[in-house]
Amino acid sequence: MRASHRDDADVIVVGAGPAGASTAHWCASAGLDVLLLDKAAFPRDKVCGDGLTPRAVAELARMGVDTRADDGWIRNEGLRVVAGSRSWELAWPELTTYPGYGMARSRMSLDHRLVQHAQASGAKLVDRTRVAGALTDDRTGRVVGVTAQPLDGRGRADGPAATYRAPVVVAADGVSSRFATTLGITRRDDRPMGTAVRTYFRTEGTSRHEDAFMESHLELWDGAPGESNLLPGYGWIFALGDGTANVGLGSVSSTPARQSAVGHDYRALMDAWMRNTPTEWGFTEENQVGPVRGAALPMGFNRSPMYSDGTLLVGDSAGMVSPFNGEGIAYALQAGRVAAEAIAQARTKVSDDARERTLATYSDRMRDDLGGYYTLGRWFVRLIEHPAVMRACVRYGLPRRVVMQFVLKLLSDCYEPRGGDWVDRVIAGLTRVVPRA
Ligand SMILES: Cc1cc2nc3c(=O)[nH]c(=O)nc-3n(C[C@H](O)[C@H](O)[C@H](O)COP(=O)(O)OP(=O)(O)OC[C@H]3O[C@@H](n4cnc5c(N)ncnc54)[C@H](O)[C@@H]3O)c2cc1C
Numbered sequence: 539m540r541a542s543h544r545d546d547a548d549v550i551v552v553g554a555g556p557a558g559a560s561t562a563h564w565c566a567s568a569g570l571d572v573l574l575l576d577k578a579a580f581p582r583d584k585v586c587g588d589g590l591t592p593r594a595v596a597e598l599a600r601m602g603v604d605t606r607a608d609d610g611w612i613r614n615e616g617l618r619v620v621a622g623s624r625s626w627e628l629a630w631p632e633l634t635t636y637p638g639y640g641m642a643r644s645r646m647s648l649d650h651r652l653v654q655h656a657q658a659s660g661a662k663l664v665d666r667t668r669v670a671g672a673l674t675d676d677r678t679g680r681v682v683g684v685t686a687q688p689l690d691g692r693g694r695a696d697g698p699a700a701t702y703r704a705p706v707v708v709a710a711d712g713v714s715s716r717f718a719t720t721l722g723i724t725r726r727d728d729r730p731m732g733t734a735v736r737t738y739f740r741t742e743g744t745s746r747h748e749d750a751f752m753e754s755h756l757e758l759w760d761g762a763p764g765e766s767n768l769l770p771g772y773g774w775i776f777a778l779g780d781g782t783a784n785v786g787l788g789s790v791s792s793t794p795a796r797q798s799a800v801g802h803d804y805r806a807l808m809d810a811w812m813r814n815t816p817t818e819w820g821f822t823e824e825n826q827v828g829p830v831r832g833a834a835l836p837m838g839f840n841r842s843p844m845y846s847d848g849t850l851l852v853g854d855s856a857g858m859v860s861p862f863n864g865e866g867i868a869y870a871l872q873a874g875r876v877a878a879e880a881i882a883q884a885r886t887k888v889s890d891d892a893r894e895r896t897l898a899t900y901s902d903r904m905r906d907d908l909g910g911y912y913t914l915g916r917w918f919v920r921l922i923e924h925p926a927v928m929r930a931c932v933r934y935g936l937p938r939r940v941v942m943q944f945v946l947k948l949l950s951d952c953y954e955p956r957g958g959d960w961v962d963r964v965i966a967g968l969t970r971v972v973p974r975a
Pocket residue numbers: 552553554555556557558575576577578584585586587588589590594667668669670710711712713716717734735736786788832833834835852853854855859864865866867868870
């Protein structure tokens with residue numbers, strides 16, 4: 539897998555979101571020549587809730603990303619769960635594996651930081667470059683590079699197409715992953731799919747400024763509150779510490795077909811929610827920054843294989859969003875780290891066969907770590923998509939502190955994988971006994 543004299547790099551990473559930036563950082567830190575290609579120029583926006591659980595913060599710490607408060611990083615202490623007029627504040631658990639705090643940072647700024655971090659580690663960024671497809675070896679069918687189109691500032695083709703060659707290509711190009719699709723690696727139709735929308739509100743001078751808790755609203759009604767169905771999802775308000783809050787909502791279905799069939803008008807749901815918020819929160823048209831924008835959340839490993847013929851899929855391109863809470867940044871960062879380890883180790887192999895087996899350890903490791911958890915997540919979605927179950931969870935589960943402590947650890951994937959208290963042991967045990975996704 540050594541780069542040949544015709545190669546432009548040891549590794550090409552397609553897409554410079556959290557998954558791509560993490561892959562590029564870890565590969566460059568292992569001494570590999572890395573080309574990181576993105577169709578956008580950074581900073582660029584990405585539709586997201588901008589929330590970072592302790593699991594995501596742990597990945598940032600591993601990467602050595604500087605997250606000092608005076609550099610615009612805001613910490614939160616836990617999760618406030620709101621259902622109707624009642625609310626519960628749950629502190630993030632104190633664990634050895636994860637920090638006792640979460641964070642929030644706009645993706646405009648977070649992703650730029652991560653790309654700069656990868657560059658500082660030695661990765662070379664080629665922005666405004668849309669990857670069009672794979673270069674494959676005629677004899678082996680292996681991916682040996684990419685074809686790409688340079689773009690101007692308005693996203694139009696600018697100059698002739700280019701090719702970049704490398705012995706390994708990492709697809710980190712997000713939920714649609716054109717790269718994986720052109721290789722025939724399509725989405726599975728038996729995995730959960732979410733849809734979510736979000737916007738920003740200025741919070742200065744309002745009661746929502748600098749909230750120490752991430753807030754989630756569990757009562758999302760598909761019609762008049764109390765008289766219609768509770769949706770399997772939640773609304774969120776995450777204070778970003780820059781004078782704005784990210785406000786959004788989303789729901790999930792057990793399959794993409796069901797998600798299309800329910801066909802909720804998320805913008806209308808968002809409008810209805812905003813109209814019913816207290817005036818002191820200031821969620822008014824005048825305070826809104828930017829439009830309501832939405833995107834899909836691919837969950838539970840919804841694209842596989844994660845490794846084949848020289849290509850690894852990381853982050854949303856492999857559908858790594860958690861079915862439990864819609865979080866994808868932590869898993870994108872983790873996937874980049876695990877992929878880089880496999881790529882660096884594969885370079886030490888002298889035979890093609892050993893190299894291929896080493897690259898394939900990437901998918902085994904991801905499935906070992908998350909496969910059981912994602913299976914539980916799929917079952918969870920199948921349950922809560924029944925309005926009666928969702929209603930029972932909200933009515934009977936929320937008022938019980940011990941249930942909520944369990945739910946917080948389970949839904950945020952923040953529990954001790956080994957040892958810990960009985961809650962940690964139950965969750966870890968369950969993830970080990972169920973089949974891996
Ligand atoms: C409304 C909403 C709210 C969410 N809230 C949260 C949250 O609060 N916390 C959380 O953890 N997760 C959240 N998620 C999920 C999270 O946004 C994703 O899981 C995460 O962005 C995945 O990172 P990624 O690097 O895999 O993909 P992306 O962040 O999508 O990055 C993909 C990159 O690839 C580039 N690209 C795409 N195609 C090409 C191409 N052909 N050539 C070159 N470059 C290309 C794009 O420009 C982009 O930079 C939310 C998602 C949505 C939709």
